[in-house]
Amino acid sequence: MLYRETSQFKTTYAEDMAIFPIRxxxxxxxxxxxxxxxxxxxxxxxxxxxFGGDYLLWAILLPFLILALAAIGTNIxxxxxxxxxxxxxxxxxxxxxxxxxxxxxxxxxxxxxxxxISIPPLPILASxxxxxxxxxxVGILFGIPSLRIKGLYxxxxxxxxxxxxxxxxxxxxxxxxxxxxxxxxxxxLNFFGVVVQTPIERYLLCLTFVTVTAILAKNLVRGNxxxxxxxxxxxxxxxxxxxxxxxxxxxxxxxxxxFIVGVAGALWAFVYLGSWEPLAFSLDRSLDLLFMVIxxxxxxxxxxxxxxxFILIVPIMLNLIPTELGVPLSTETITHxxxxxxxxxxxxxxxxxxxxxxxxxxxxxxxxxxxxxxx
Amino acid sequence: xxxxxxxxxxxIGGLMSGVLYSLVALGFVLIFKASGVFNYAQGAMVLLxxxxxxxxxxxxxxxxxxxxxxxxLGIGFAAAIMATTAWLIERLVIGPLVNQDALTLxxxxxxxxxxxxxxxEMIFGSDVYPLRLFPTDAWFVFEGLFPGxxxxxxxxxxxxxIAGILVAGLALFFQHTKTGRALRAVADxxxxxxxxGIPISWIWFVVWLVAxxxxxxxxxxxxxxxxxxFSITFLALKALPVLIIGGLTSIPGAIAGGLIVGAGEKIAxxxxxxxxGGGIEYWFAYVLALAVLLVRPQGLxxxxxxxxx
Numbered sequence: 001m002l003y004r005e006t007s008q009f010k011t012t013y014a015e016d017m018a019i020f021p022i023r024x025x026x027x028x029x030x031x032x033x034x035x036x037x038x039x040x041x042x043x044x045x046x047x048x049x050x051f052g053g054d055y056l057l058w059a060i061l062l063p064f065l066i067l068a069l070a071a072i073g074t075n076i077x078x079x080x081x082x083x084x085x086x087x088x089x090x091x092x093x094x095x096x097x098x099x100x101x102x103x104x105x106x107x108x109x110x111x112x113x114x115x116x117i118s119i120p121p122l123p124i125l126a127s128x129x130x131x132x133x134x135x136x137x138v139g140i141l142f143g144i145p146s147l148r149i150k151g152l153y154x155x156x157x158x159x160x161x162x163x164x165x166x167x168x169x170x171x172x173x174x175x176x177x178x179x180x181x182x183x184x185x186x187x188x189l190n191f192f193g194v195v196v197q198t199p200i201e202r203y204l205l206c207l208t209f210v211t212v213t214a215i216l217a218k219n220l221v222r223g224n225x226x227x228x229x230x231x232x233x234x235x236x237x238x239x240x241x242x243x244x245x246x247x248x249x250x251x252x253x254x255x256x257x258x259f260i261v262g263v264a265g266a267l268w269a270f271v272y273l274g275s276w277e278p279l280a281f282s283l284d285r286s287l288d289l290l291f292m293v294i295x296x297x298x299x300x301x302x303x304x305x306x307x308x309x310f311i312l313i314v315p316i317m318l319n320l321i322p323t324e325l326g327v328p329l330s331t332e333t334i335t336h337x338x339x340x341x342x343x344x345x346x347x348x349x350x351x352x353x354x355x356x357x358x359x360x361x362x363x364x365x366x367x368x369x370x371x372x373x374x375x
Numbered sequence: 376x377x378x379x380x381x382x383x384x385x386x387i388g389g390l391m392s393g394v395l396y397s398l399v400a401l402g403f404v405l406i407f408k409a410s411g412v413f414n415y416a417q418g419a420m421v422l423l424x425x426x427x428x429x430x431x432x433x434x435x436x437x438x439x440x441x442x443x444x445x446x447x448l449g450i451g452f453a454a455a456i457m458a459t460t461a462w463l464i465e466r467l468v469i470g471p472l473v474n475q476d477a478l479t480l481x482x483x484x485x486x487x488x489x490x491x492x493x494x495x496e497m498i499f500g501s502d503v504y505p506l507r508l509f510p511t512d513a514w515f516v517f518e519g520l521f522p523g524x525x526x527x528x529x530x531x532x533x534x535x536x537i538a539g540i541l542v543a544g545l546a547l548f549f550q551h552t553k554t555g556r557a558l559r560a561v562a563d564x565x566x567x568x569x570x571x572g573i574p575i576s577w578i579w580f581v582v583w584l585v586a587x588x589x590x591x592x593x594x595x596x597x598x599x600x601x602x603x604x605f606s607i608t609f610l611a612l613k614a615l616p617v618l619i620i621g622g623l624t625s626i627p628g629a630i631a632g633g634l635i636v637g638a639g640e641k642i643a644x645x646x647x648x649x650x651x652g653g654g655i656e657y658w659f660a661y662v663l664a665l666a667v668l669l670v671r672p673q674g675l676x677x678x679x680x681x682x683x684x
Contacts, residue, residue: 084478149668150680152413152477156619157668159612160661167657238684283612287485294482336497343489350483351471 003368019218036207041200057199064312065206066268071292071304072210072217073260078290079298080221081253082233083146084154087161088261088289091135093281094165095262096269097175099131103187104177125191128266135262136255143254147247150236162283169278183277186270202271209267213260218301220256229253230299261289295349297358306357315342384525385645386638391531393637394538395600398593399614400621400629401541402586407623408562409582411477412469415484418611419491420587423460425594425603426499428453429506446508450591457587460491465580492608501605506598509533534596541592542630545585554581562624616664622677631675636660 003024010016020026040061050056074088106119122130142161149157169175176184189196189205196205220226228249231239240246269276288311296307318338322329329337353359399417406414431452435445468483510529549555560568561578569575597607617636621628643659673680 078478145665145669148672150672152481152623153619153668153672153674155481156615156661157665159615160658160665163658163661167654171654235684237682241684291482291485294479298478332501333497336493336501339489339493340497343486343491343493346486346489347468347483350475350479350486351468354472354475354479 003365003371005369019215019222033211036211037204041204044200044203054199057203060313060316061203062199062206062272063268064309065203065210066264066272067289067292067312068305068308069206069210069213069267070261070264070289071296071308072214072301073257073262073264074289075293075296075299075301075304076217076221076229076260077253077257078293079300079303080226080233081229081250081257082236083143083250083253084151084290085158085257086155086283086286086290087142087158089281089283089285090162090165091139091258091261092265092268092285093169093278094138094258095128095131095135095265096276096281097131097169097184098134098262099127099266099270100184100186101175101177102130103127121187123192124187124189124270128263128270131266132259132263135265136259139254139258139262140251143251146250146254159283162286166278166282169281183275184269185275186273189270196271206267206271209263213263214301214305217256217260221299221301225249225252233299291346295346295356297356297361300356300358302361303356303358306361310357314345318342380525381645382642385641387525387527388531389638389641390634391528391535391637392641393617393633393635394535394630395531395593395596395633396610396613396617396636397630397633398534398538398541398589398596399610400617400633401538401545401626402589402593403614403618404621404623404626404629405545405586405589406582409558410469410561410565410579411480412484413477413481413623414586415481415611416464416488416491417586417590417614418608419488419495420457420460420590421594421597421610422603422605422608423491423495424453424457424587424591425506425598425607426495426504427456428591428594429504429598429603430499432506433504453591453594454588457591458584461583461587462580464583465576469579469583470576488608488611492605496605503602503604504598505602506595508595509599530596530600537592537596538630541589542626545626548585554578558582613660616660619664619674620667622674624678625674625676628674628676636663639663 003022005022008023010021015021020029044054044057070088070092073091074085077083077085102119102122103124105121106117108117110116138161142158145157146154170182173179176182189202191205196202221229228239228244229252231242231244232246232249232253236246239249265281269280273280292307292311293304294307295310296305297303315338318341319334322334322337349356399421402417402420403414406412406417428449431449432445435448436442440448464487468487469480472480472483510533512529514527514529514532547555549559557568557573557578558581560571560573561575565575568578593610594603594607597610601607617632618629619632620635621630621632640656640659640663644656647655667675671677
């Protein structure tokens, strides 16, 4: 009844190729964006339920947005181009540390040449984007093996990036500006004179990044490049035979994906964490991102959001429930129970719907179309 | 100039610890060969087997059992635990996921890892438990040849011996028993095997059981070396490059990969590490694996990957 396409005639090619061809989708998206950009900040400003304190913004919405961004990046590589990567955490770290170095000024003394490369501290937006570019560069480098290595072999090969960069950021003091503890503090978030400080401002900043990236990514994957990626994913030899260059397609996927993941890493460090250590980007982060992509749905931008929400919120819920109910369990037991339940839930979801929430959403849409008269 | 004696000592030490990596990698290979599942949970299985064994031993010895009886009963108990685990995993996770793509199966074994880690620590406790099954002191050999001789850890020798016996046993099992032949048939093509009447789910149970027992053996050696504790699960991450270098489908490959990784890692750490900051053991094996894969995408001993349209 509500979700019908009847009488929505398309009279031009442009309408036919629109990003959201169904009117109801456009309305739903508009409402969602309205709530996210105007509604939530208003509620939070006036402390209306559920925004009693800043907990919801700090602990759930901020990390959700940033991880969703990283999940979109990972999804481009794993979901659209079919290259399994266990190194996303490393690319987040590269984005974070490059942005940090650029924002605090780069100084490379080349003593044997008699001069030094010095770059003055860059504005914060430029640092974040250049941090993403640095991640993209390293992504291309680690993407080169994908031309020869496939599937799970590639997954293990990308672990090389993960472990190597964990080590680099831990052991090379240059990256942390010789901080004795190895922990790094984010510079002031000054965007063209506007200082981002309160949780609401931080939330709006991340939301802007995520919205822009999601729209760009959505357009990218349904264009020429995205189709090349999907052809490579479905069968790379066949794709090569019909004239798609695997080198170009795979490396662009690595570059775009690493760029988005790198920007997400920089945001995670600057906006969410504030001060961080290399441990913030460990293998666990990579696995989490992969889970988000698979549970959300491979090859779906929408799915990345749902997956990120699921992987982020379930552990928080599992943590809260025993304390809320007042069950007398030691923290250790709760941690173990949490692991068991989280693991079983993942297995259950994979068995019930191997193609993730995105598939459930599309089934739901199909059902909604026929409702209330299922054939 | 590096002394030959020191080099040999590092080399032998590296080879020996490489064999211990192989012990973990073997479990991976068995499961991947038979079911195409890349089993991330192998490290957690080592932890579970080790915890079950060491807790049973402590309890039995506290009850006044003689040492040998406690060991037999403890190993029996741990084996029973691994059998139950294998049955549950096959029944609840791998069976329902049959014919899904490799990535989904891989992720599901990460889910299994979480469950096993949580369950093992909840049931058996989460401290460090020392396990003393093998001697841990060292021998000095060739004292006449080199100044100071070469130090060899007895535990490493035991580990190598056990790995040798294990591989020989597995080879006999695969080649000369009915179940072993069925296993190879399933590994080759599970649809064809199914159609000639081989019970697939039983075979997969057997494979997970064998992998669980291999994990138990690995747990005895690693538990003696490090004590049974949570960090033993990180062995899985140590075993991955071993596996990739040797090839995912080859049992001799797992051994050879272990030797290469063990020796390469120790030599790099001792002779290269000081000049670039130390701790390179952490990633060296992975970069080595990457280099090997660039030359041979299927690993050194893996089956050649043939792609058709």
